[in-house]
Amino acid sequence: DAKTTQPNSMESNEEEPVHLPCNHSTISGTDYIHWYRQLPSQGPEYVIHGLTSNVNNRMASLAIAEDRKSSTLILHRATLRDAAVYYCILRGISSGSARQLTFGSGTQLTVLP
C-alpha cells in the first residue's frame, strides 16, 4: 500500500500562511490525495482532495508536485480555529484503500496568537 509521510508537528503564527507538507513517493497514477483535519474532541473533517492538478476551495489550497510524489496543503491565513491534526491520505485501488480512509499519525498544527 502506498504510504504518506508527514512531520509530527508544526507551528504557525495567526493570520500567516501555513504550508503543510506530505510525501508520498510510492503513489500510483490512480491514487487521489486527500486531506482531512481533526479538531480537538471532534470527528475528522474533510478539507480538500486532488488527483493531478492544484485545487482550491474555501478552506485551503492543495499544491501537487509535478511528479505527484509530494503535496502541500496551504492554509492562506491561519486562525486559532485551524489548530488541529492534519492528515494526508492516499485513496485509490492501488493504494489498497479505494473505499476507506487509511489515517497515519498526521501533523499537529499549533497556531500561535
Next chain:
Amino acid sequence: ETGVTQSPTHLIKTRGQQVTLRCSSQSGHNTVSWYQQALGQGPQFIFQYYREEENGRGNFPPRFSGLQFPNYSSELNVNALELDDSALYLCASSLRLRTSVGGETQYFGPGTRLLVL
C-alpha cells in the same frame, strides 16, 4: 441538510459485556464506514457498509459486527468487550458513485467515546 449523528456520545461498559453504537447518515448518502480511534492515534478502519452489506473490513476480529438499514443508518456491535476496546468510535457517511473510486468524500460524526472497565 443534516449531518452525521451518533449515539450515545459517551458509554461506560465492563469487560465481557456487549455494546451497540448507532449512526445516522447524512441525507442522500448510501455508504457508512466505521472507525476506531484510540487515544493519541489516527482513526483505524473497522468496516464499511453499502446497500446493507459489509463491503470492506479492516484488521478487526469478528466480534466487531455491524448492520446498515434501508434508510442507510447503521449500527456497530462489539461483543465480549476488552479493555483495549476503549476508544472513540467514529461513523462516516459518503455517497458512493460507480465512477468515483478514490475520489469520494467521507463526512464524519462526532463519535461515541467508549470506556471499558
